[in-house]
Amino acid sequence: MSAGNLKDVAAVCGVGHTAYGRKMNRSQIDLAGEAISNALDDAGLGRDDLDGLIVSFGTPIGADADTLAYALGLKLRAYNQTWAHGRFTASSIQWAAMMVSAGLTNVVACMASISFSGFRKPMMGGSGDAEGGREAGGGHGEDPVFGMTSPGAGAALVARKYFDRFGATSEQLAAVAVAFRKHAAMNPNAIMRTPISVEDHQNSRFVCEPLHLLDYCLINDGAACVLVTTQERARDMAKRPVCISGMQGLPAGREEFIWTYPGFGTSQQTAFDYVPGPQPVYEMADVSPKYLDALFTYDAFSILAWTALERFGFCGQGEAAAFTQDGRIELGGELPMNTNGGLMSEGHIMGWNHQVEIVRQLRGECGERQIPNAQLIQWANAYGDSLVYRAG
Amino acid sequence: MAEYTKPLPAISTLNQPYWDGLKQRQMVLPYCEACAKVWYPPAPFCPDCWSHDFRWQAVSGRGVVNSWVVFHQAYFSSFKDDIPYAVAEVELEEGPRLLTNLVEVANEDIAVGMSVEVVFDDVTDEVTLAKFRPRKG
Numbered sequence: 001m002s003a004g005n006l007k008d009v010a011a012v013c014g015v016g017h018t019a020y021g022r023k024m025n026r027s028q029i030d031l032a033g034e035a036i037s038n039a040l041d042d043a044g045l046g047r048d049d050l051d052g053l054i055v056s057f058g059t060p061i062g063a064d065a066d067t068l069a070y071a072l073g074l075k076l077r078a079y080n081q082t083w084a085h086g087r088f089t090a091s092s093i094q095w096a097a098m099m100v101s102a103g104l105t106n107v108v109a110c111m112a113s114i115s116f117s118g119f120r121k122p123m124m125g126g127s128g129d130a131e132g133g134r135e136a137g138g139g140h141g142e143d144p145v146f147g148m149t150s151p152g153a154g155a156a157l158v159a160r161k162y163f164d165r166f167g168a169t170s171e172q173l174a175a176v177a178v179a180f181r182k183h184a185a186m187n188p189n190a191i192m193r194t195p196i197s198v199e200d201h202q203n204s205r206f207v208c209e210p211l212h213l214l215d216y217c218l219i220n221d222g223a224a225c226v227l228v229t230t231q232e233r234a235r236d237m238a239k240r241p242v243c244i245s246g247m248q249g250l251p252a253g254r255e256e257f258i259w260t261y262p263g264f265g266t267s268q269q270t271a272f273d274y275v276p277g278p279q280p281v282y283e284m285a286d287v288s289p290k291y292l293d294a295l296f297t298y299d300a301f302s303i304l305a306w307t308a309l310e311r312f313g314f315c316g317q318g319e320a321a322a323f324t325q326d327g328r329i330e331l332g333g334e335l336p337m338n339t340n341g342g343l344m345s346e347g348h349i350m351g352w353n354h355q356v357e358i359v360r361q362l363r364g365e366c367g368e369r370q371i372p373n374a375q376l377i378q379w380a381n382a383y384g385d386s387l388v389y390r391a392g
Numbered sequence: 393m394a395e396y397t398k399p400l401p402a403i404s405t406l407n408q409p410y411w412d413g414l415k416q417r418q419m420v421l422p423y424c425e426a427c428a429k430v431w432y433p434p435a436p437f438c439p440d441c442w443s444h445d446f447r448w449q450a451v452s453g454r455g456v457v458n459s460w461v462v463f464h465q466a467y468f469s470s471f472k473d474d475i476p477y478a479v480a481e482v483e484l485e486e487g488p489r490l491l492t493n494l495v496e497v498a499n500e501d502i503a504v505g506m507s508v509e510v511v512f513d514d515v516t517d518e519v520t521l522a523k524f525r526p527r528k529g
Contacts, residue, residue, distance in 0.1 A: 126467035141481075143491035144399035145521060147463060147471040148479045156461040157481055164459070164504040209462035209476070254439060266459060266481065268432070268489060 007284050010097035011234040011241035011392055013107070013227050014043025015356040020191050020222035020347035023117040028063035028223070029071045032113035035223035036072065039109065043227050044238030047072070050227075052105030053079040054096055056088040056112045057350045063113035063223070078104045085139065086300060087250060087258065089351035090385040094247045096228035106229060112350040113223035125150025140258055141267060152216055154266075155301035156208040158259045161266055162303065163210065166318035170210055172325065174201035176302040177214045177344060179330045184341025186331075186369040191218055192345040215302040217343035224352035226359065231392060241392030242362045245376075246285025250385040258383045259304060261311035276313035281378070285388035289314065292388075293374040294361060295335055296354045298381045299342040305329070307382040331369055339369050354379065362391040396515050397470040403519075406434045409448040414520040417512045421488060423449035432488035453510035454527065455484040460494075460502050482508055482524050496525040 016038025018024075018031050032055075040046065053074065055065040058081035065081035068074070078099055082088035089112075096108035126149055141154030162168055178198060184190035196214060204213040234241035257267035265271030282289060289312065297308040306320035314335065315323040323329075329337040340346045340357035347353055360366050361374045380386040403411050410432075413420035423430050426443035430451065437444045460480040466472040478499050483489045494502060495511060508524040515521055 125465075141491070143479075144468070145401050146479050146491055146493045147398070147468060147474065147477055148461075148491045149467045150465075153461055153463070153479070157459045160461060160504065161459040206462070206464040206476075209464060266489075 005284065006097055006101055006244070006247065007286065008231055008243040008245050008390065009101045010228055010244045011231040012244070012355075012359050012389070013229045013234040013237045013241060014039040014041075014045065014239065015224070015226050015359045016040070016042055017189070017224035017349070017353065017356055018222050020189060020220055020349065020353070022191065022218075022220050024115065024221040025117070026115065026221065027118070028113040028115045029067055031115065031221065031223035032063040032068055032111065032225075033072050035111055035113060035225040036109050039225040039227050042239060043107075045107065045227070048075060050074060050107050050109055051077040052096065052099055052108030054092040054108060054110045055081045056092045056110070056352075057084050057086060057114065058082060060084060061114065061116070061119070062350075078108075086298060086350045087381070087383055087385075089298070089355065090247070090379060090381070090387050091250050093226065093228060093244065093355070093387055094249065097244050097247065100228060100230050106233065108228045109225050110228055110352075111223060111225035112352050114349060115221045116219045117221050125153070150208065152211055152301055153208045154257075155259045155303050156211045157266055158257070158264070158307065159210050159215075159301075159303040161264065162306065162321075166321065168318070168321035170212065171198055171202060172321040173215060173302050173306070174198040175324045176299070176305045176329070177201050179324070179327070180299060180338050180342040181345045182330055183339045183369060184345030186367075187341050187346055190341040190346040191220055192341070211301060211303070217300045217348045218345070220347045222347055222349050222353075224349045224356050226352065226355045234392065240363055242359045243390045243392045244387060245390040246281040246283075246287070246386070246388035248279060248281035248284075248384070248386040250383065256384065259301070260307040260382055261384070264307070274310065274317045276311060279312060279386065281380070281386040281388055285390070287376060287388060289378070292335070292376050292378050293371050294339060294358075294377045295337050296358055296377065296379045297337060298351050298354075298383075299338055299344050300348070302344065304382040305337060308380055311382060311384060312380045312386070331371065336371060339366065339371065351379075358389050362389055398515070399468065399470070400516070400519055406436065410434065411519065413448065413450075414512060414522055415518075417520070419451050419453045419510050419522055420448040421451050421486065422446050430486040430488060432490060451484055451486045453484075455482045455508055455524070457481070457494075457502060457504055457506040457508060458483040458489055459504060462499050478502055480508075480524065490522065493523050494525065495523050
């Protein structure tokens with residue numbers, strides 16, 4: 001291993017989750033305990049083998065890391081928590097990979113546990129949304145003074161700009177929702193399993209126009225957990241390791257706006273024609289994207305599938321509208337995406353449910369929705385971070 | 393006059409001159425004396441060249457609609473009676489983009505690229521908001 005190169009050094013040794021539901025009447029700590037316990041069972045480990053914890057989307061909406069360590073009687077050597085924001089999934093896995101490779105911990109539980117139904121006030125938009133209280137285009141383009149609130153509103157700004165700049169339509173965007181629902185129909189743990197059509201999408205009400213209800217992800221309860229250790233240790237555990245081959249961090253600054261790529265020209269971004277440069281995730285994993293068996297992305301809103309595809313160069317700027325048609329992103333297509341059904345149809349577990357699905361695809365455990373002989377899968381997001389996983 | 397119940401800005405030492413300017417019917421933004429950048433939202437010094445030598449300078453108040461959305465859901469009860477209401481992202485001639493509400497235009501007549509100009513809305517005795525209307529001519 002050369003200094004700084006963590007290709008395949010860390011691996012996922014276990015995954016676990018709860019059932020997902022709209023209103024489960026269970027605390028985040030309770031859900032988290034079940035997900036962690038299931039992940040340890042999956043890896044063939046016991047509680048005291050767990051010495052690291054990273055909670056993404058932590059307190060106050062998610063399970064709090066301190067409370068969790070107490071409640072479950074964990075003996076942690078290192079832990080961390082990100083604030084209540086969905087964008088930290090890859091970052092959490094990256095930190096865990098660094099922790100185990102640096103010898104700070106042996107096994108890190110990376111996870112989120114959510115109970116949206118447990119809050120009296122709506123947490124996504126409106127007066128209960130502490131993060132969305134940031135003004136002048138904060139996290140997702142909020143400015144409550146003008147009624148600009150909720151993550152979806154910023155995504156709607158990107159969608160309008162996209163339609164206008166590239167001549168795309170809402171009917172084309174429907175293909176993303178239709179594909180992910182088709183996948184969810186094959187997933188017993190998905191919350192929304194009834195197939196939908198483009199017409200259903202068009203007939204669903206506007207939430208923040210131009211986005212329809214069926215352009216939005218679900219708001220639900222549930223927890224999912226991924227155990228990260230070194231590949232060397234993982235080889236002695238119950239399941240075949242899934243190696244973390246490539247990593248690319250989460251960028252920030254005035255040229256970034258969470259729901260799209262640089263140059264797009266929303267928020268304070270400079271507007272220019274975007275051409276993706278070399279992506280560190282492929283260099284580290286030493287792979288070409290053409291060898292990927294599937295792509296998973298944070299689909300809080302359908303438009304994010306388009307901006308993620310363009311950000312990572314799966315198609316050119318403005319071409320994702322056409323690229324996502326005709327089953328290309330469905331199982332059996334050229335580039336299957338979110339085979340679990342995604343945040344839009346399986347459930348919103350902050351992308352942790354996607355990591356669980358990636359691991360199971362690479363172990364060949366996905367039954368009806370299994371991608372034949374899946375070896376290489378990428379997690380890549382509109383906001384620029386990424387992981388490449390490889391079957392061990 | 394009915395009590396104003398919509399969210400009000402969090403006025404801080406960082407953005408106070410912006411809100412003071414609006415109250416005096418002037419839009420002012422930070423302007424860097426060293427590199428001529430005009431920026432928003434506020435920063436303690438120039439985000440481009442890190443010069444501390446900046447002043448709050450009057451800007452044109454003119455711009456174009458860069459993107460816009462229409463809320464069909466009332467996240468804030470105080471906006472319930474406005475549904476469906478539009479929020480626009482306006483790109484000022486000087487470069488920065490502001491989120492705002494448009495006045496004197498129906499939602500169906502809003503378009504990306506539309507020319508707009510600032511109007512000042514005194515929503516309370518202390519707070520004036522910068523809204524925008526279509527620019528004539």
